[in-house]
Amino acid sequence: MADIALECSCGKVKGVARNISPTTGRRVICYCGDCQNFAKKIGRTDDVLNAHGGTDIFQITPSQVEITQGQDQLRYLKLSEKGIYRWYTNCCQxxxxxxxxxxxxxxxIVHNFMACGDDSEKVLGPVRYSVMEQGAIKPQDTTKSMPSAEKSAGKFPIGLMIKIFARLFIDKIQGKNRPNAFFKSDGTPVSE
Known part of the structure; x- marks a missing residue:
């Protein structure tokens, strides 16, 4: 396991993701419209989305994340009232x-925030799932195909959901939602 530096593009926000390995998290590529809209809203489609509109994400627990500098630069965006919290940095988006x-x-954790360099495959492991592929941008060159993953799904696969919910249950019992660098102890976000 390794500790991975977290850093925004301009360097004002820094942190660390602790105990990272292919077994302590799950690497997925998400092609959903919300991930694509989020990248558009913050003006980062060119370096957040892959050629097919997917976002490389590493799923871990909040207790593994510590923001060591620039927490005041964290902002969140919800694309709908019941949508998820999509965190970004105010300084450089x-x-x-x-x-x-x-x-x-x-x-x-979105790949742009993790300072893995060229070692992401070694540190995070291969992409285990490609999800919500119905939102993917199909290649114009029909000789090219979508990036490969261990498992692919047009929507969100039941098997992955079961694994995530089982892991959430265990991690919740173990209190791995705290500490949380993005929410205060009373459950309110660290930023407006």
Whole structure:
């Protein structure tokens, strides 16, 4: 396991993701419209989305994340009233992570925020799932195909949902939703 530096594009926000390995998290590519709209809203489609409109995300627990500098630069965006919290940095619009809320021990750290360099495959492991592929941008060149993953799904696969909910249950019992760098102890976001 390794500790991975977290850093926004301009360097004002820094942190660390602790105990990271292919077994302590799950790497997915999400092609949903919300991930694509989020990248558009913060003006980062060119470096957040892959050629097919997917976002590379590493799913871990909030207790593994510590923001060590620039927490005052964190902002969130909800694309609908019941939508998830999509965290980014105000200074340079770097996407940080996606969360359902403060009570669930789950955060999807966006690849732009993780300082893995060329070692992401080694440190995070291969992409295990490609989800919501019905929202993917199909290649114009028909000789090219979508990026491969261990498992692909047009929507959100039942098997993955079961694994996530089982993990959430265990992590919740173990209190891995705290500490939480994105929410105060009373459950309110660290920013307006």
């Amino acid at each position: 770097t996407p940080a992570g996606n969360m359902v809320g403060p009570k669930l021990p789950f955060i999807g």
